[in-house]
Amino acid sequence: MKYHLLLLEDVINHGRKGQLVYAAPGYARNYLLPRGKALLASQATVRLQEKLQKERQEQSIKDRKDSMELAEKLKGKMFETVVKVDPDGHMYGSVTAVEIAQILLAEGYMIDKKNVVLAHPIRAIGNYQVRLLLPEQVEASIGLEVKPDRKIEKKKTAPKKEEATLEEGAEVKMDDNETTTSS
Secondary structure: OOEEEEEOOOEOOOEOOOOEEEEOHHHHHHHHOOOOOEEEOOHHHHHHHHHHHHHHHHHHHHHHHHHHHHHHHHOOOEEEEEEOEOOOOOEOOOEOHHHHHHHHHHOOOOOOHHHEEOOOOEOOOEEEEEEEEEHHHEEEEEEEEEEEOOOOOOOOOOOOOOOOOOOOOOEEEOOOOOEEEOO
C-alpha cells in the first residue's frame, strides 16, 4: 500500500514542492520522511499545501532566471578532459556524467550529475556536444574535447597480398564447367 505524502521540497523523478504524491512504503519510510523531504498527507498538511505551492511558484521563477543565465554563460563553451589510452588510442574506461559534472564544477559552474544528459558514456577520443538539462527544464549545450594522455601511434597498413602466380601446367577453374591450363 503506497503512502500519500505532501512533498516539502523538489524530489527528482518524483514531484515538486507542494505536490501530493504517492510513494512506495520503503522509499517513504527510509528516504523521504527521515530527511524531511515529505510529510504524511492529512487534513492539516493539505492546508499547508497551498502555502508550499505558492512558495514553489516563487522559487520556480527564481530558478528559471538562474538557469537561463547559466545556459547563456555556457553557450559555445568548450571544455576538455584528458583520458588514459593504450598505444592504439583506445580509452581505458569512459567519460561519464559524473566526470563531466566534475569538470564543470572545477571551472566554477554549479552543475549536478543529474543535469548532464548522456545516452551512454563517452568511450572514444574526439569532440562531443553534451546536452545539459538545468533546473526548470532549461536546456543548454557544451562542447567536450576528450584528449589522449599520450601520443597515439598510427597503425601501419599491411602490404597487399600479391596475386599468386600460376605455375606452368596448373589448372584454373573459370566457371562451373570450364577449366584452362596455363602454358
